[in-house]
Amino acid sequence: MDSGKEEDGKISATPGSEVKDRSMSKLMGKGSFNNRDMFFRADQIDLKSLDIQLEKKLSKIWLRDVIGSMRPKEEWEIDLSKLEIRYVVARGTYGTVYRGTYDGQDIAVKLLDWGEDGHATDAETAALRSSFQQEVAVWHKLDHPNVTKFVGASMGTADLKIPSNVQHSFPTRACCVVVEYLPGGTLKQYLIKNSRRKLPYKIVIQLALDLARGLSYLHSKKIVHRDVKTENMLLTANRTVKIADFGVARVEAQNPQDMTGETGTLGYMGPEVLEGKPYNRKCDVYSFGICLWEIYACDMPYFNLSFTEVSYGVVRQNLRPEIPRCCPNSLANIMKKCWDPNPDKRPNMEEVVRLLEAIDTSRGGGMIPEDQVRGCFCLVPTRGP
Structure with missing residues (x-):
């Protein structure tokens, strides 16, 4: 029998370049193994070459990790090892909000899912992440008692530890935003709870x-919130309002033509926004006017109208929420000024603050007169154009 062949014909081990090349090709990942490729002679393997290849591969991995760890962190980046998530608070279109702690502080965590696992194009994802970084860079510098305190953010969540009781699949590269936790819930929830009895006038003004x-402060920093509504305002345990959810906020453009598009929530959007016209911070003033009505009335604007009816009515018919007959003129006038169809005629939020501060609440008034136990129900039942 030829000493260079196996008896069962599994594979030829006769020295030769063909066998050596084929074996090395399999080892270096240039082909796929099968049953006939499982045997080869060790003295025909170029171990030195393999060592060099392995060293190059490991060096690349090590260099990549070192460079990643040496990348200077942004001021707002958090240490995910200090973040502990406890349970889900709410789920939305663009992410999930959790309750947790960060370095011992009570916080709320929002994981933003922008479709990085195949639901958005690479260009869309890159644009969203870039925009997010720009806004976070501004948000982390904000410091005001009526703006939710920003704790930090992370552009990745690969190292995030989520308890098994809230575990669910989410993109490992999703963005993570951490803010102070406010136990009072949203302003909208608070108003709904008081929808039957209404609120004392002093609380309305407060x-x-x-x-x-809060809005005046944001505007002084050239930040337009663009989604002002009671659902995006949070309450402390002492009922202090803090502006939250800066998901669509942006730095105001110097050129109004650079700020267009229907951004916001129907019912709170000014006519210029609904029409897709250029807009500025005055779109927030309009939204505030709707919120002011909502705070006073403890009711929802346009609850019985469709999307089309509201859009058409606001733009073409000057549709606005109906002001209750018992509403003091001083407050009603602020509402009307804020939701003027002409943005240039709307007051700045700084002026709105002065107008509200000038209102005298010492003699009561509003929805709950001092001599009544229950609130005033002077809203007309049927609302609409």
Whole structure:
């Protein structure tokens, strides 16, 4: 028998370049193994070459990890090892909000899912992440008692530890935003709870002033929120209003033509936004006017109208929420000024703050007169154009 062949014909081991090349090709990943490729002679393997290849591969991995760890962190980046998630608070279109702690502080965590696992194009994802980084860079510098305190953010969540009781699949590269936790819930929830009895006038003005001061501060920093609504305002345990959810906020463009598009929530959007015209911070003033009505009335604007009816009515018919007959003129006038169809005629939020501060609440008034136990129900049942 030829000493260079196996008896069962499994594979030829006769020295030769063909066998050596084929064996090395399999080892270096240039082909796929099968049953006939499982045997080869060790003295025909170029171990030195393999060592060099392995060293190059490991060096690349090590260099990549070192460069990644040496990348200077942004001021707002958090250490995910200090973040502990406890349970889900709410789920939305663009992410999930959790309750948790960060370095011992009570916080809320929002994981933003922008379709990085195949639901958005690479260009769309890159644009969203870039925009997010720009806004976070601004948000982390904000410091005002009526703006939710920003703790930090992370552009990745690969190292995020989520308890098994809230575990669910989400993109490993999703963005993570951490803010202070506010136990009072949203302003909208608070108003719904008081929809039957309504609110004392002093509380109405206090809530309105909190929101107005927060917006005035944002505008002084050239930040347009673009989605002002009671659902995006949070309450502390002492009922202080804090502006939250900066998901679509942006730095105001110097050229109004650079800010267009229907951004916001139907019912709170000014006519210029609904029409896709250029807009500025005055779109927030319009939204505040709707919020002011909502705070006073403890009711929902246009609850019985369709999307088309609201859009057409606001733009073409000057549709606005109906102001209750018992509403003091001083407050009603602020509402009307804020939701003027002409943005240039709307006051700045700084002026709105002064107007609200000038209102006298010492003699009561509003939805709950001092001599009544229950609130005033002077809203007309049928609302619409």
